[in-house]
Amino acid sequence: MIDHARGSIRRNALKRELHEIAAGHGTRLHFDLDATGFDAALVLAQATARMKMTSIELRRLVTAFHKNGSMNAVIDGLSARNVDRRIRCCRTAGSLRMESVVPWLTPLLRAKDARVSGSAARALGRIGGTQAADALLGAVQRSGPRRVFILALAQAAPDLFVETALCSDRRPGALGAVAIAAGLRRRRTAIGPLVALLGSGTHRQRVICCRALGWINAASAIPAVSTALYDRDWRVRISAIKSLTVLHAESSFDQIEMLLQDPDLRVRRVARRSLRRLGNLMVRRDARWLWH
Amino acid sequence: MGIHEGLIDQMAGEAFMRPQVHGEEVPVPEPGRPVLASAGPVLREPVLQRRPDNGWPSYEDMVARLAVLQRAPVFFTLSESTLRSVARRVRRIRIGAGEMVLYQGEPGDTIFFIERGRCRLVVEKPPTEVTVAVLSEGDFFGDAACVLNRPQQASVYAQTECILLALDRQNLAAVLGGRDRAALEELRKVADHRFKAFADTATQATWGMLLREATVVGVYSPKGGSGGTCIALNLVGSLSRAYPGQVLLLDLDFPYSHAALLAGLIPTTCLARMSEVPADAFEEVLLSAVLYHSGGPMILPGALKPEEGDEVTPELINRAISVLRRTFRYIVVDLGVTISDSTLALLDLTQHMVLVVAPELSALKSAADAIDILLQIGTPDDRLSVVLNNRTAKPAVTRDAVLRKLKRAVDVEVAFDGIKPEQAALDGAILSVTDPKSEVTRGSNALAALIDRVHNRSVVGVAKHADASTT
Numbered sequence: 001m002i003d004h005a006r007g008s009i010r011r012n013a014l015k016r017e018l019h020e021i022a023a024g025h026g027t028r029l030h031f032d033l034d035a036t037g038f039d040a041a042l043v044l045a046q047a048t049a050r051m052k053m054t055s056i057e058l059r060r061l062v063t064a065f066h067k068n069g070s071m072n073a074v075i076d077g078l079s080a081r082n083v084d085r086r087i088r089c090c091r092t093a094g095s096l097r098m099e100s101v102v103p104w105l106t107p108l109l110r111a112k113d114a115r116v117s118g119s120a121a122r123a124l125g126r127i128g129g130t131q132a133a134d135a136l137l138g139a140v141q142r143s144g145p146r147r148v149f150i151l152a153l154a155q156a157a158p159d160l161f162v163e164t165a166l167c168s169d170r171r172p173g174a175l176g177a178v179a180i181a182a183g184l185r186r187r188r189t190a191i192g193p194l195v196a197l198l199g200s201g202t203h204r205q206r207v208i209c210c211r212a213l214g215w216i217n218a219a220s221a222i223p224a225v226s227t228a229l230y231d232r233d234w235r236v237r238i239s240a241i242k243s244l245t246v247l248h249a250e251s252s253f254d255q256i257e258m259l260l261q262d263p264d265l266r267v268r269r270v271a272r273r274s275l276r277r278l279g280n281l282m283v284r285r286d287a288r289w290l291w292h
Numbered sequence: 293m294g295i296h297e298g299l300i301d302q303m304a305g306e307a308f309m310r311p312q313v314h315g316e317e318v319p320v321p322e323p324g325r326p327v328l329a330s331a332g333p334v335l336r337e338p339v340l341q342r343r344p345d346n347g348w349p350s351y352e353d354m355v356a357r358l359a360v361l362q363r364a365p366v367f368f369t370l371s372e373s374t375l376r377s378v379a380r381r382v383r384r385i386r387i388g389a390g391e392m393v394l395y396q397g398e399p400g401d402t403i404f405f406i407e408r409g410r411c412r413l414v415v416e417k418p419p420t421e422v423t424v425a426v427l428s429e430g431d432f433f434g435d436a437a438c439v440l441n442r443p444q445q446a447s448v449y450a451q452t453e454c455i456l457l458a459l460d461r462q463n464l465a466a467v468l469g470g471r472d473r474a475a476l477e478e479l480r481k482v483a484d485h486r487f488k489a490f491a492d493t494a495t496q497a498t499w500g501m502l503l504r505e506a507t508v509v510g511v512y513s514p515k516g517g518s519g520g521t522c523i524a525l526n527l528v529g530s531l532s533r534a535y536p537g538q539v540l541l542l543d544l545d546f547p548y549s550h551a552a553l554l555a556g557l558i559p560t561t562c563l564a565r566m567s568e569v570p571a572d573a574f575e576e577v578l579l580s581a582v583l584y585h586s587g588g589p590m591i592l593p594g595a596l597k598p599e600e601g602d603e604v605t606p607e608l609i610n611r612a613i614s615v616l617r618r619t620f621r622y623i624v625v626d627l628g629v630t631i632s633d634s635t636l637a638l639l640d641l642t643q644h645m646v647l648v649v650a651p652e653l654s655a656l657k658s659a660a661d662a663i664d665i666l667l668q669i670g671t672p673d674d675r676l677s678v679v680l681n682n683r684t685a686k687p688a689v690t691r692d693a694v695l696r697k698l699k700r701a702v703d704v705e706v707a708f709d710g711i712k713p714e715q716a717a718l719d720g721a722i723l724s725v726t727d728p729k730s731e732v733t734r735g736s737n738a739l740a741a742l743i744d745r746v747h748n749r750s751v752v753g754v755a756k757h758a759d760a761s762t763t
Contacts, residue, residue, distance in 0.1 A: 129462025
């Protein structure tokens with residue numbers, strides 16, 4: 001009970017210190033990664049969650065960490081034996097957007113412990129930039145499409161990074177994951193490469209491309225996605241139906257209606273659901289038009 | 293984010309079971325895909341890559357990168373070592389012609405330097421769009437989004453195949469954040485300045501549409517005798533056929549203004565004589581000075597005597613245009629050869645510039661210089677039209693030579709029309725009103741249709757008269 005109370009007091013003290021430093025009112029920082037009773041890295045992550053990379057508040061915090069030697073402790077901790085310490089160091093590095101730590105974080109993506117590789121990926125996602133995104137892309141290529149890697153890649157990738165990766169032949173194994181990342185980023189510059197991959201990729205890549213185009217809300221890609229309704233693979237057809245529903249593609253209503261006669265039961269079921277949603281939208285729009 | 297995580301789980305389960313041979317993934321061939329890709333030779337990489345980056349660039353590559361970065365005005369003052377650090381960290385990207393590089397309104401974190409090719413910056417202002425700049429080798433874009441954290445101001449499209457050097461925010465901060473903070477601040481200032489300049493350009497170009505006021509079209513001929521007044525007069529005639537009584541020609545071709553004379557009208561007063569008119573009577577007096585041609589065009593002379601040209605000050609032009617804008621749909625201004633203060637004031641107010649060029653050596657040289665000046669002072673690229681006016685049956689300078697010298701396409705070409713323009717001047721007629729078969733009429737109709745299309749007015753109105761060939 002007393003330990004818990006002490007932990008709370010220390011946590012609040014650290015939180016106050018961080019806020020004061022960020023506001024420019026203080027410079028003294030007592031940051032102990034091994035503090036008992038609370039997670040100092042978590043407190044830091046919460047304090048810096050809304051700070052932008054170029055903000056003056058974050059710069060003040062980074063300076064304070066440099067001055068009291070905590071930065072060196074974080075870098076040392078990344079190679080510690082203790083898993084929890086490594087995770088905390090990863091989180092701290094990510095919170096402070098320490099671009100210089102990227103070469104130390106990259107090997108941690110290969111760690112056997114999923115918690116370590118996950119926290120390293122999250123840290124790289126927060127740091128962002130070409131180096132971090134490249135490291136994550138390599139990890140996706142190497143160890144398959146892990147959710148945490150893809151989310152971090154979507155977060156870290158700078159402009160035109162995923163688009164370039166989608167068009168490149170250098171990492172064919174990561175194309176699917178990159179297509180998901182492109183969809184999650186919701187940048188319209190990815191529409192062209194995704195449509196191109198939809199036309200030439202494997203059936204798995206075509207499935208992902210259809211969904212990613214839906215997430216981006218790429219109305220200009222409706223004709224390409226409509227073509228995927230006639231794909232040989234039932235999964236691609238289902239993905240195209242779902243995507244067209246998200247895109248509110250009323251012009252594809254008749255094409256989706258034809259899929260009610262599809263030989264595959266799953267496709268018929270999804271088509272029925274999609275037609276109901278599109279029909280509701282159309283009825284609502286017409287009702288609004290009549291009302292006005 | 294929750295919904296996406298669920299979908300990713302689903303996809304990771306069903307869509308990522310890759311074909312494997314002896315535990316290794318089999319790469320899937322993709323025929324004919326690349327739209328945009330990392331430039332340079334594609335190297336086979338080891339499966340386990342030890343370093344996150346692809347190593348240091350080669351010597352030749354570094355020299356090429358440095359050459360591009362050194363041309364950027366903000367990096368000109370950087371020390372050699374800092375510039376090398378920046379050069380090491382840039383990504384090289386190849387973009388196909390016509391591809392989109394950036395999309396307006398989206399967040400951005402990268403500055404792009406053009407190593408090769410040309411890019412078009414387009415600001416979309418529904419119902420139209422404005423090309424605020426065409427950038428080429430050594431130029432950069434994406435700076436406002438990267439350093440000022442603003443959404444992309446313009447969409448960027450590659451006009452030709454481009455090679456870009458991309459420098460993202462993290463790398464920029466890593467290099468310039470510590471040692472050269474002053475350079476970063478300088479970059480911020482430049483980005484802010486460019487942001488405002490592009491915003492002003494876009495607003496000026498769409499002013500008429502935004503406020504439902506007249507579009508001001510400037511007709512400029514950098515060499516006397518190229519037919520600038522003739523084109524301006526006939527352009528007004530063509531526009532008047534679609535919008536009778538709504539098109540005005542303001543003649544500012546000082547010191548000798550002859551537009552009214554060519555149209556067979558006899559002016560009794562002019563703009564120059566209104567400098568002393570009190571503000572409350574200005575509008576009435578100004579509109580009473582407008583001459584009405586029986587064919588539809590209306591003309592306002594700038595000065596009746598050569599010495600009166602000096603009376604037309606920038607302030608007077610601003611006052612007059614602000615009044616005329618509310619009354620007419622199009623104001624075509626015939627500008628003189630000299631670029632005076634009044635001309636510059638008027639250029640600030642124009643939404644479209646027409647440059648009339650005759651296929652002569654001296655006229656071409658002047659026109660090329662004029663294009664540079666107009667683009668430098670912020671005329672949007674798609675709001676500048678070049679008219680090639682053939683004054684002789686067989687011009688000494690060929691069309692190809694004209695294109696080479698001007699480094700841009702000719703928008704409208706007016707074929708040789710014999711003595712018709714001179715005869716029309718003697719008769720006090722406007723060819724575009726009286727003679728539909730004339731070459732001048734065809735050219736002016738094509739120009740009117742082009743202007744009408746760009747400024748998104750009633751396209752049908754003028755386009756149906758435009759049977760001339762638009763090049």
